[in-house]
Amino acid sequence: MQHLDEGLIHAWLDGALPPEDAAAVESHAAACPECAALVAEARGLLAGASRIVAALDVVPGGVIPQKKPADGSLWRALRFTPARAAIAATLLVGVASMFTARRQSTTVTSSPIPAPAATSQSAPAAVVPPSAPVVRENTAANRPSADQAQRPTTPLRREPAVAQKAADTLGGVGSAAQAVTAPAAPPAAPAAAPLAEMRAGASAAGVRAGAARAFNAAAAVRDAEPLRCFRVAADSLIEALGIPSVLVLQRDSTGALIVRGATPGLKIDSVLVGATWRELPANTTVVSIPGRSGQPAIQLTFAADGTRGRMQAGTRTADVGIERTACRP
Amino acid sequence: MTDLDRLFREFNEPLVRYLTRRLGDRDWAEEVAQETFLRAARQERIVSERSWLFAVATNLVRDEARKDARRRRRLDLLREQSKADAVVEPEPLTIERAEEAAMARRALEMLGERDREALLMREEGLDYTEIASALELSIGSVGTTLARARRRLVEAYESLQSGNGARGSHAAS
Numbered sequence: 112m113q114h115l116d117e118g119l120i121h122a123w124l125d126g127a128l129p130p131e132d133a134a135a136v137e138s139h140a141a142a143c144p145e146c147a148a149l150v151a152e153a154r155g156l157l158a159g160a161s162r163i164v165a166a167l168d169v170v171p172g173g174v175i176p177q178k179k180p181a182d183g184s185l186w187r188a189l190r191f192t193p194a195r196a197a198i199a200a201t202l203l204v205g206v207a208s209m210f211t212a213r214r215q216s217t218t219v220t221s222s223p224i225p226a227p228a229a230t231s232q233s234a235p236a237a238v239v240p241p242s243a244p245v246v247r248e249n250t251a252a253n254r255p256s257a258d259q260a261q262r263p264t265t266p267l268r269r270e271p272a273v274a275q276k277a278a279d280t281l282g283g284v285g286s287a288a289q290a291v292t293a294p295a296a297p298p299a300a301p302a303a304a305p306l307a308e309m310r311a312g313a314s315a316a317g318v319r320a321g322a323a324r325a326f327n328a329a330a331a332v333r334d335a336e337p338l339r340c341f342r343v344a345a346d347s348l349i350e351a352l353g354i355p356s357v358l359v360l361q362r363d364s365t366g367a368l369i370v371r372g373a374t375p376g377l378k379i380d381s382v383l384v385g386a387t388w389r390e391l392p393a394n395t396t397v398v399s400i401p402g403r404s405g406q407p408a409i410q411l412t413f414a415a416d417g418t419r420g421r422m423q424a425g426t427r428t429a430d431v432g433i434e435r436t437a438c439r440p
Numbered sequence: 441m442t443d444l445d446r447l448f449r450e451f452n453e454p455l456v457r458y459l460t461r462r463l464g465d466r467d468w469a470e471e472v473a474q475e476t477f478l479r480a481a482r483q484e485r486i487v488s489e490r491s492w493l494f495a496v497a498t499n500l501v502r503d504e505a506r507k508d509a510r511r512r513r514r515l516d517l518l519r520e521q522s523k524a525d526a527v528v529e530p531e532p533l534t535i536e537r538a539e540e541a542a543m544a545r546r547a548l549e550m551l552g553e554r555d556r557e558a559l560l561m562r563e564e565g566l567d568y569t570e571i572a573s574a575l576e577l578s579i580g581s582v583g584t585t586l587a588r589a590r591r592r593l594v595e596a597y598e599s600l601q602s603g604n605g606a607r608g609s610h611a612a613s
Contacts, residue, residue: 118584127568127583153587160590163597165569166544169537177477347546347600351538405536424535437573 115139115146120153337361337438338368338378339388341396341413343433352409352424355381357436358398362390370398377439390415444481448583451493452477454564459497461560464545494566497576498557547596555589562586577613 115136122128123136140150340358343349355372359379363369370388372381385401394415402408407425413433414420420433452473459469463549476497486492548556554575561571 116584117587118581120583121587121590122568122583124588125562125568127579127584140558153529156587159594159597160559161563162546163544163593164461164560166537167464168457184521268612313457346603347539350534350542350546351535365581427535 114143115149117149117153120146120150121157124150124153124157188385337371337379339396339415340373340436340438342375342434342436343411344434346431348424348427348429349422349431352406354400354409354411355383358383358411359438447480447489447493448477451490455493455497458494458560458564459501461548461563462498462501468504472497472504475500479560488570490566491570491573494561494564494570497532498561498574502553543597543600547600549591550596551589551592555585555592558582558585559589560595 119128119136123133126133128136140146223230241389256319309387337359341358343354343356343358345356357373357377359371359373361369361379368388370383370386371379372383373379383398383400387399389397391397396413396415398411400409400411402425410423411431411433412421412423413431418432418434420431422429424432456466456469456473459472460466463469465470469499476493479496480489480493481484483492551559554577558571558575558577561574566574568579568582571577571582577585
């Protein structure tokens with residue numbers, strides 16, 4: 112009696128065998144314990160693989176775009192069908208839509224940045240004139256030193272449409288946070304001593320440089336000199352939360368500190384909106400990423416020169432591998 | 441255009457799902473699906489429609505995988521713009537589900553391309569004849585291909601799972 116091979120068993124379980132062959136397999140499996148065991152194993156693999164494939168279908172519930180770029184009437188006709196309308200427009204990246212995954216570009220998201228109390232320049236937090244640029248307007252005046260510290264300052268460019276929509280999405284909160292004056296940092300801090308200034312700046316205000324940055328604005332800051340870089344070891348939790356594999360602390364052209372994400376090749380490709388980077392005593396660094404709907408707040412704590420860190424995401428904590436890395440590839 | 445409408449109604453959803461699982465990117469998947477249907481519209485007659493559609497879509501994906509990253513960035517920008525337009529907040533997605541999805545994706549990527557495609561097509565209900573035709577395999581080898589794909593996927597997933605368990609995630613703090 113010839114034993115059943117794996118391919119045949121799977122074909123039988125998939126109902127792909129003609130009736131005579133299927134009957135032969137079935138009767139053999141009934142008579143042969145080894146083959147019966149193989150069949151049982153195959154059933155398990157079949158079901159397991161199905162479940163795993165189904166797990167790919169992460170459905171955050173639909174981030175439904177109001178409009179998409181139209182490529183012509185046929186395309187539009189194909190897009191708007193009852194079937195489509197019924198399917199939640201899943202964006203797998205919506206899993207961690209606050210941050211972008213390694214290869215993606217800047218996010219423009221609505222992070223719930225608390226509007227700082229007395230420092231907001233614009234009067235009511237809720238009112239944001241649509242034409243207001245989504246960036247501090249007074250930083251040039253406040254931080255001339257920061258400009259010096261930068262490479263040639265490119266005025267932050269942004270797609271007006273994107274920035275405006277981002278502002279609308281954020282409501283007034285994010286933009287009000289944008290209007291927060293930079294804390295009174297000592298002027299004329301030379302580029303050579305970013306650390307002291309960073310400490311002073313970082314400790315003064317909790318939330319910095321938050322809110323929306325349009326894609327082009329991110330492009331403008333991409334060339335700014337990174338101050339610190341850390342590589343985060345990847346695992347599925349890190350990936351699920353969308354934490355980039357390299358965290359970069361930078362100062363943008365307005366002088367604000369921003370936390371960015373980069374690929375392992377040190378290619379900066381994301382801004383962690385609303386994230387803060389603090390240096391604490393005992394050589395500890397804390398990166399805090401605010402939570403949003405569906406995403407808990409995340410805090411990464413690590414020794415500035417060490418190799419281990421701790422991540423807290425909501426109520427979960429986990430050890431993570433974090434190591435200091437050179438900011439140049 | 442009736443044929444195209446019918447084809448679209450019947451096959452768009454499974455095709456997009458197959459492509460999304462294959463690519464990990466819903467927008468890209470929809471673009472490929474639309475291109476597939478446009479090509480179908482140009483055909484005089486398609487004998488085995490589902491198989492043909494999946495075959496064309498699969499080949500498009502393979503071709504596109506060779507293109508450079510610039511195209512993806514453009515798509516990313518479009519997606520970011522439409523996210524900025526969005527007003528509907530997604531349902532909260534648990535970390536656990538997101539973790540599973542990330543692990544599932546990593547496990548799937550450990551499969552060979554053909555094995556992966558065969559498995560994803562099977563999960564969309566294509567039969568052995570259709571899979572054989574779409575991937576240019578002999579019908580006799582489809583079973584072996586699926587057996588190998590399923591075994592590797594499950595083993596890969598389990599090893600990722602146990603790798604994470606060893607990291608010592610504490611449940612509560």
